[in-house]
Amino acid sequence: MLVVMKNDATPDEIERACSAIRALGLVPHPIPGDTRTAIGVTGNRGAIDATALAGLPAVLELIPVTKPYKLTSREMKSADTVVRIGSVEIGGPEVIVIAGPCSVEGAEQTLAAAHAVKRAGARMLRGGAFKPRTSPYAFQGLGGAALDILARARAETGLPVVSEAVDTDRFDDVAAAVDVVQIGARNMQNYSLLRHAGRARRPVLLKRWMSGTLEEFLMAAEYLLSEGNRDVILCERGIRAFSDYSRYTLDLSIVPELKRITHLPVIVDPSHAAGRRDLVLPLARAAVAAGADGLLIEVHPEPDRALSDGPQSLSPAMFAELMDELRVLAPAVRREIATAA
Amino acid sequence: MLVVMKNDATPDEIERACSAIRALGLVPHPIPGDTRTAIGVTGNRGAIDATALAGLPAVLELIPVTKPYKLTSREMKSADTVVRIGSVEIGGPEVIVIAGPCSVEGAEQTLAAAHAVKRAGARMLRGGAFKPRTSPYAFQGLGGAALDILARARAETGLPVVSEAVDTDRFDDVAAAVDVVQIGARNMQNYSLLRHAGRARRPVLLKRWMSGTLEEFLMAAEYLLSEGNRDVILCERGIRAFSDYSRYTLDLSIVPELKRITHLPVIVDPSHAAGRRDLVLPLARAAVAAGADGLLIEVHPEPDRALSDGPQSLSPAMFAELMDELRVLAPAVRREIATAA
Amino acid sequence: MLVVMKNDATPDEIERACSAIRALGLVPHPIPGDTRTAIGVTGNRGAIDATALAGLPAVLELIPVTKPYKLTSREMKSADTVVRIGSVEIGGPEVIVIAGPCSVEGAEQTLAAAHAVKRAGARMLRGGAFKPRTSPYAFQGLGGAALDILARARAETGLPVVSEAVDTDRFDDVAAAVDVVQIGARNMQNYSLLRHAGRARRPVLLKRWMSGTLEEFLMAAEYLLSEGNRDVILCERGIRAFSDYSRYTLDLSIVPELKRITHLPVIVDPSHAAGRRDLVLPLARAAVAAGADGLLIEVHPEPDRALSDGPQSLSPAMFAELMDELRVLAPAVRREIATAA
C-alpha cells in the first residue's frame, strides 16, 4: 500500500498520516519526493482496510501495491535513488568504476593498486579484508589488518573504499573502517546479516547470488530498506547456468529490467562473472551499454601473484586501457565517466 | 595428505605423528578406524614436504589427497559415518524419516504433528523456530517460544528434534534446545555460521543450496569437520534449473555420488524440492531407492492453514500412507524402516 | 475443447458431431472410452463458438480445455494409454526394460548383447543404426546395415526392437525395420520429423531434450498425436543444469507429474543422463520407485571397447544384477517385471 500525499501536505499532516498507519498495526515509511511525499506502508500480511486512511487530510490517493517488493519498487519511489559517498554519486549521470584487488594481501600491493586505479579514473577502491572462500584451507583474508591498509589507501588517494562484511559480528568493524559495505553473493539471503546492515548507517553494495531470481534479489534489498537503510546499490555478478567457458553466466538483461522496476542503482561485476581476464573488457563495455550505473573491476599490481582470483584480475595497464575504452563508450549511451588523473 | 598408521600403532606413536605434523605448521586430524588409525593433515596451501613424516615409527604410508575435500572424503575415512542421536542412527541400515511442520506455529499444532508423525513411524521431529523468509514482511517464526514448544514435543513423544539456526547469534540457543541443528540451503556458504557450527557439540544437518555444486557442498561440510564436528548429515533439497512445474529440481543422482565419495550420511528433502504435496510420495520413494539414508518430510495437522509452505505439507493421513509405502520399499533396497507405533 | 458424448451415443450420432465440428473449420478427434466417447477438437486459434455443438443430439457436455496440450492430456483421455508392441505392453502393470548397445557396431556385438539382455529379463532391444553425433568426425552408425543386424537379433531372440530415426528421409526405412522408432532428444522440436512420425504406423519413443520444459515435451507429443499416431512413449533422459559430476541432471520429478497430466506411458533413460556406469543402477531403481513405466538401459558385451558411450554402458553381468534388483523393487511399488529366462 502506498499513501500519496497532496503536493501541499504539511509535515504535520504527513506525521498524522503516519500515526494513523501505525494505529492500524502497520509501519509507515515516508518517502519525500520533489513535488510530494508518498508513504510506503509495510507490515501487512494481507489486504489492508484503508478506509481510515482515505479520509485523512492531505491524502491524495491510496495505491495498492501487489508486488512483494515495496520500498524497492518504482511504484513507491519513481525517481532514481542516488547513493552519495563523499563526492561520488552512484545512480547519477556518471558511470562509477570501483576497482582494486580481490584481497588485500599487504600494504604495498594495495597501495600500488589504489594509486594505479585512481590514475586510470576509478572513483572508488575495492579490496577484500574478510574473504568468503569455498575451502576452509584457502587464504581467508587479512581481516582487521586489511581494514587498516584500506584506510591508509583511502587517506593517500582520496578514494572511498568498499569492502565485504561476511557476518554480523564483524559488520560494524568493517562499517566503521570503510565507506560502503559489500554483502557478497553467498550472503544475499543471509537475512540476519541483511537486517543488521539495514540498521547500519553505511551504504550497502548488495550482490545477487548465483541462483537468485530477480524477485529474490529485490526482496533481499527490501530487507535493507525496510530496516531503514535507503543507500543500497545492487550488483549483478553472474548466475549459475551450464556455461563451461566462463565461471558464471553474466545476466546483463537484468540491468535494464532492474532499472525499470526499482529506483536503486545497479552496477555490474564482470570480473567474478567471467573468471577470466580476457573477457572483462568486452563485458564491462556491454554492461555500460546495457545501462549499468557502475562497474566493479578486479585489478592487481601483479595478477599472476595474487592470492585469490588472480586469473580474473587485470593488470594496471589493462585497467587503464579499459577505462580509456569506457571513456569513449559512455557518452554514446548518454553517460559520463571520470577522466584519468 | 593422509598419514596412515600401522595396525599396531600405539596411542603414543599416533600422538608423536601428530606432533610432527604440528611441527610443520599443519593440523593433524586423527581418524580412528576399526583396524588402524589414519591422520588427516590440513592447513597446507601447497605440496607438503613429507620427508619428516615418512620416517616416523608406526607410519605405514603417506597418501597425497588431491581433491579439495579432505576430511569429508572416503579416502580419509572409508567406513560410513553413523551420526547417533539418542537411539537414532543416521547412516546405518535404517532409513531415518524426520518429519514435522515447516514452522512451529503454536503448541497445539506442533504437538499434534509430533504425535502424528511418531505414530506413523517417524524417528525424529522437525520444526522451524527461526525461519529464513524471502520477504521481510512474511512470518519469521516464533523464535525462542518455538524452541520451548519443540522441547515439550520431544518430552511428550521421545522424538529427537531438528531445527534450523540462521545465524551465529542464536546458534547456541538452538543447539541447547534441540538434538540436531540444521543449516539451511541459503546458509550453505555462510562460512562464519559453518565455523561456529563446526565448534559446537551438536550434530549438524547441512542442506545443499540451490546452486551448489557437489564440490561446494562437500567443502561446506569440510568447514564443519575441519573445526572438529564430525557429526554432519548432508541433505539434498533440490537445485535451481529451468523447471516450471516443481519449485526446484530434485537432483537424486547426487545421492549415490555422495555416498561414493564421502563417508557422511545423505538424506533427501522432497518437500522443499517439489513445493507440491502430490509429488512428495513418489520422490520420497525414489530417494530411498537411490540410496538415501533418510528423508525430511513436512507434515502439518492442517496443511491448508499452515503459515508457511502449506502447499507442500502432507496431512497426517498422507504421511502415514507414505510411511506404509516406504516400509514395503526399503527392504527391496536392503534397508529397514521403523514400524508404526 | 472437448465434446463429451452421452453413454448411449450411436456411431452415427458421433459422426454427426464430428461433421458439425468440421463445419466450424475445426478438426474432430474421436476418443472412444470404456463407457463413452469424447471428441477432442483442435485447430482453433481462439475461443470456439460452441453454440452449434451444444444443441446436437447425444452431446452430454462441452469442456473447454485451456492447456495448450489437448490430445496428450488426461482431460481428453483419462485412462492410461498402453502401447502394445507384440506381447509387450508399455504403460500397463509391468515395468518394461529396453536394453542394448548404444550403437550397432556389428552382428557379433549386437547378437551378444541381445541374447544377454534377453536372458536377464529385458523385454525389448535397443540399438542405434543412425547416430546423431556432436562431431561430424565421430562414428555415425552403420546405417542400413545396422537395421539388418537388428532384424536378425529380433529373429533370434524374439525381442521387439527400438532404433532412432534422425530425419524424414530415412524414417521409413527405420520404421519398416524396427518395432518402435525413437525420436532423439536433439530432435524433440524437429517438427517436420514429428509430423512425419505422426503419420507413420509405428509406435514412437519420444525423448525429452536437454532444455525442454514439461509443456514443450507434451507439445512435441501433441504433434505426433494430432497427426494420428496414438502410440507414443515419453522418455526422460536428463536435462542440462549446472551439474559437474553427471553428464545431465536426471529430472525424476517429471515422471509423476507427466503421469498426472498425460495418459501416455513414461519411461526413463538413466544411462544417457548419468554418462557414467556406476550411477545407472541407483538411478534405475529411483526411476521405478518414482513411477516410471519402463527403462532404457545401455548394455554392451564389452563396454570398454564400445565405439560410442562406452563409459555409461553396463556389462551383461552388471545388467543382470540391475534386473535382479528391479525384480525385488518393482512389487514394492505395485509393479511387475519380467523374470529372467
Add this chain to the structure above:
Amino acid sequence: MLVVMKNDATPDEIERACSAIRALGLVPHPIPGDTRTAIGVTGNRGAIDATALAGLPAVLELIPVTKPYKLTSREMKSADTVVRIGSVEIGGPEVIVIAGPCSVEGAEQTLAAAHAVKRAGARMLRGGAFKPRTSPYAFQGLGGAALDILARARAETGLPVVSEAVDTDRFDDVAAAVDVVQIGARNMQNYSLLRHAGRARRPVLLKRWMSGTLEEFLMAAEYLLSEGNRDVILCERGIRAFSDYSRYTLDLSIVPELKRITHLPVIVDPSHAAGRRDLVLPLARAAVAAGADGLLIEVHPEPDRALSDGPQSLSPAMFAELMDELRVLAPAVRREIATAA
C-alpha cells in the same frame, strides 16, 4: 592436424600434400591465406601418423589440433571470415543489422516492414516463411507464398533476405529464394539438416540452441564447414537458465569467447532472447559493445497484430530509434553502422 605449407608452395605441391593426406584415409581441406596455405586434416579418429606428411616438399610444419573443432577454429584459419552477401559483409568493420518480421504474414505487412527497416539503416531483411512452432495448432508460416513475398521485398528494397529452413525437404526451395538460409536454434543439432546445408551454395546463419554449450555450437558449425560451406554466421539468441523475467538468458559473454576461438562472424538476436520489446534496445547496445558483428531484430509494422512473437517485435519508430542509438555507439567500439536512407 593442420599441415602448414611454405610461403612459396606451388599449387602442384599443395595438391601433392592433399593426395598424401587422402592416401592415409583422411580428408584434406586446403585453406588459402594471404601469405601461405594451410591444409586442415579431418577424418581421423585418433592420433595421425604424420611421418609420411612431414617429409613432403613445401610442407613447413605439422600442427596437432586437439580441440574437437577444427575447420571452425582460429588455429586452422587465423583471419576473420567475412561472409559476403551482395554488397553486405558480415564479419568486417561494419555492424550488420538484419531486421524484419518474425513471420511473413502477407505482402503488405512484409513490404511495409522491409521499407521501414531499410529506411532506418538495416542492411538485410529477415522474415519467416516456415515457422517451427511449439504447438501443432499455432500458425506455421505461409510457406512458399512467403518466399515469393520475400523475393518481392528484396526486389523493391534491394535488401538481401534471410529466412529459416526447417527441414531438408524444403531447404533447397528456401535456398533458391533467399540470400542466407537460417538454421534455427531447435535444429542446431539436426545433423541431417546441417550436412545438407553444408553442401549448399548459400551462406548459413546458424543459431545456438537454448542448451547448447560453446563446443556443441562450434561442432554444429563444423558440420557445415566439413561439408564445404565456409559461409557460416553464428548467432547467439539466449540460453535456458532459471530466468523468470525474460524468455531466455542472453549469454553475451559468448560473443568475445567465440571471436577468440573461431574465425566465423558472430551476431546476436536480442529479440528472441528477451521475448519483450522493452529489453531489445539495451541488449542490442550491449551486444554491439561486447563485439557482435551484427544483430537480428524483429520489426513489425503493427506489433500488436503480429501472428507470432508480437510482444518482442519493435515498431518501425522504435527500430529507427534503436538504429540511431547504434549509430552513435558503434564508433565507440571501432565499428561502423550504415546510415539511414
